[in-house]
Amino acid sequence: MATKFLSPKLLNTLPSFTRFLNSASTAPIAAVSPLNFDEKPEPAAAEKQLTSLNEPTTTTTLDLYDHQKLFASVSTWKLVRSSATLGLASNERFVDFGMWVMNSRLMETSLVRDVILKTVKHTFFQHFCAGETTEEAADCVRRIHDGGFRGMLVYAVEHTGDNAGCDRNLEGFIRSVEFAKSLPASSVSFVIAKITAICPIGLLRKVSDLLRWQYKDPSFNLPWKLNTFPIFSDSSALYHTLQKPAPLSPQEELDLQLAHQRLLRLCRKCVQDNVTLTIDAEDTSIQPAIDYFTYSSAIMYNRDDKPTVYGTIQAYLKDARERLFTATKAAESLGIPMGFKLVRGAYMSSESKSASLLGYDSPIHNSIQETHACYNDCASFMLERIADGYDAVVLATHNVESGKLAASKACDLGIRKGNQKLEFAQLYGMSDALSFGLRNAGFQVSKYLPYGPVDMVMPYLLRRAEENRGLLSASSLDRVLMVNELMRRLKELQFACQVRDGISK
Numbered sequence: 001m002a003t004k005f006l007s008p009k010l011l012n013t014l015p016s017f018t019r020f021l022n023s024a025s026t027a028p029i030a031a032v033s034p035l036n037f038d039e040k041p042e043p044a045a046a047e048k049q050l051t052s053l054n055e056p057t058t059t060t061t062l063d064l065y066d067h068q069k070l071f072a073s074v075s076t077w078k079l080v081r082s083s084a085t086l087g088l089a090s091n092e093r094f095v096d097f098g099m100w101v102m103n104s105r106l107m108e109t110s111l112v113r114d115v116i117l118k119t120v121k122h123t124f125f126q127h128f129c130a131g132e133t134t135e136e137a138a139d140c141v142r143r144i145h146d147g148g149f150r151g152m153l154v155y156a157v158e159h160t161g162d163n164a165g166c167d168r169n170l171e172g173f174i175r176s177v178e179f180a181k182s183l184p185a186s187s188v189s190f191v192i193a194k195i196t197a198i199c200p201i202g203l204l205r206k207v208s209d210l211l212r213w214q215y216k217d218p219s220f221n222l223p224w225k226l227n228t229f230p231i232f233s234d235s236s237a238l239y240h241t242l243q244k245p246a247p248l249s250p251q252e253e254l255d256l257q258l259a260h261q262r263l264l265r266l267c268r269k270c271v272q273d274n275v276t277l278t279i280d281a282e283d284t285s286i287q288p289a290i291d292y293f294t295y296s297s298a299i300m301y302n303r304d305d306k307p308t309v310y311g312t313i314q315a316y317l318k319d320a321r322e323r324l325f326t327a328t329k330a331a332e333s334l335g336i337p338m339g340f341k342l343v344r345g346a347y348m349s350s351e352s353k354s355a356s357l358l359g360y361d362s363p364i365h366n367s368i369q370e371t372h373a374c375y376n377d378c379a380s381f382m383l384e385r386i387a388d389g390y391d392a393v394v395l396a397t398h399n400v401e402s403g404k405l406a407a408s409k410a411c412d413l414g415i416r417k418g419n420q421k422l423e424f425a426q427l428y429g430m431s432d433a434l435s436f437g438l439r440n441a442g443f444q445v446s447k448y449l450p451y452g453p454v455d456m457v458m459p460y461l462l463r464r465a466e467e468n469r470g471l472l473s474a475s476s477l478d479r480v481l482m483v484n485e486l487m488r489r490l491k492e493l494q495f496a497c498q499v500r501d502g503i504s505k
Helices: 008-012 014-019 043-049 076-089 092-102 110-128 134-146 163-182 201-216 250-273 287-301 320-333 348-358 368-387 400-412 432-440 454-467 469-473 476-504
Strands: 150-155 188-193 277-279 309-314 339-343 392-396 422-427 445-451
Touching: 076 092, 076 110, 076 476, 092 454, 110 454, 134 150, 134 163, 134 445, 150 163, 163 188, 163 250, 188 250, 188 445, 201 250, 201 287, 250 277, 250 287, 277 287, 287 309, 287 320, 309 320, 320 368, 339 368, 368 392, 368 400, 392 400, 400 422, 400 432, 422 432, 432 445, 432 476, 445 454
Parallel strands: 150 188, 150 445, 188 277, 277 309, 309 339, 339 392, 392 422, 422 445
Antiparallel strands: none
């Protein structure tokens, strides 16, 4: 029996889709469900057409417990180092102390700073990052490719305040695309970019405010706005914009145009070099502007059934389902293929704190179970679309159950292993057991590979430490399997030594 994929309540919220495409237009469009762009089916019909990932499927494809098979290609030294690093990273007291040191005035003393950065470089940076230079990152890509994985190249710059910095960051992203092109064929799956690196952060906040206000008041005119897909739903977090914002000044409109030109230049480079670009998500205060940039460039460059530009959906947000459904259906109506990276989210602490300070409910689901259900529903929706010949998805997850369910769902739908429209992904240095299990089952698996100088990548490492405490604690499966494999190898070594000693006697 099929479980409920879309609740009647969710279906009733989809009139937000009437703000479809360039919302400078206020012409009414009939409300639709994400199942049929032309008419709204009854909820029962929706339940019959789609099966949630949360319902058990019949095919089991992953073996995540045979530690000898999973870690066969990993050296003993790397197992020891990885196990120790993950153990430290999952210790909250150690993480708190480390973050205190990194944010303290100790970092203002050059000698102390050098010692700390060198310590970080040879521990956490080495474990979670691909290297400081393109040469080091290239070696990392080749190593993981030899192990059956692909790389998602992340030139780890973000949060820039001026146009000069944005121009420098764009050149870094351009070099990242050229770098990807120079590596062995199929060893790089995506180049990752952050809009905060090529558009001043203050401008992103103001554009997000203006977009939120236009959603509240469709008659509110934004003369600079390009064609886009629906950005909001009725459950989206709109509390960041409590009063009508001032329009962009002439200089801000020029800066916005410059930022858009940077993104289009990056997209053209990706098309030229046949490299796929994924735009990372950030917190809800600036995410509307990020989606606006992403969707407007996707309209221009996603063609021929192959998305060049992927967006990111964070499933821990209460509006994630609706926004995913409405954006994909709007794109489908125009014949534009969409690609999405589906993640749970990495700004839980800051989102909850921001909402609380403003006196509003958090935009994040109230329980981890609701987040899991949302992720699985969104994954199921995208897998069904792929099976029907639409769109593409990167299922970026460290959750073993979601990985198992998605793999089984893909098999049940007849999505062939190696299908270019389906990719699984995990952070480099995280959830290796799941990565190896998915690889062994025949699926394409990527590792998220941030690279750059240690001091430049530090914000990424600090954010991972602060926002992903639960994720790092959840690495216990990896640690248990690593320890079991190390014990097996030790016993094997002891046995070999005993045999050798017996022969020598």
